[in-house]
Amino acid sequence: MTVDKEHDYHREIKSVGRCKVVQSFVYLGSLISNSGSCENEIRRYIQQARVPMAKLTKIWRDHNITKTTKMSLVQTLMFSIFLYVSETWTAKKADRARVDAFEVWTWRRMLRVPYTTHRTNISILDELGNPKRLSSIVSTRMPTFFGHIHRSDNMEKHIVQAVAEITRIKKRRQTDRQTDGNE
Secondary structure (H helix, E strand, O other), X not given: OOOOOOOOOOOOOOOOOOOOOOOEEEEOOEEEEOOOOOHHHHHHHHHHHHHHHHHOHHHHHOOOOOHHHHHHHHHHHHHHHHOOOHXXXXXXXXXXXXXXXXXXXXXXXXXXOOHHHOOOHHHHHHHOOOOOOHHHHHHHHHHHHHHHHHHOOOHHHHHHHOXXXXXXXXXXXXXXXXXXXXX
């Protein structure tokens, strides 16, 4: 697989052994695509978070469970699945809109508000006491993650900052030149 800014995916790649050229693959739970975007991965995690939401319809229908308990269930069960690898996403405007739509879908499903009632998303969020938006949580997690990497001194920091071995080679050549001039 090649990742290219010009979206030139038709490069000739020679197959070595049993390797195949693919458009995307799953590595350590993350979907890596050759376009470099996170759109498909965000869609994948939205779908994974929808599954437990559909399985808990008995809880959403139960009138004995309070709204705050249901909200904490949504935040711990559905949103934690969705936010699993969100630190590494580069979310575009369309992706943020998709995340907001997923969030409001979960709140509507929890409150059992059908789309035929024509209630606005703002009225749904007002009824819940304006919880923190899921897209803003995704936006704040990425700088926190990169700050954590930046403070450490390990391989991840060097990969993110793209520090290469070239600096060491240049320093060695300069010291070699200084010793050559003194002799």
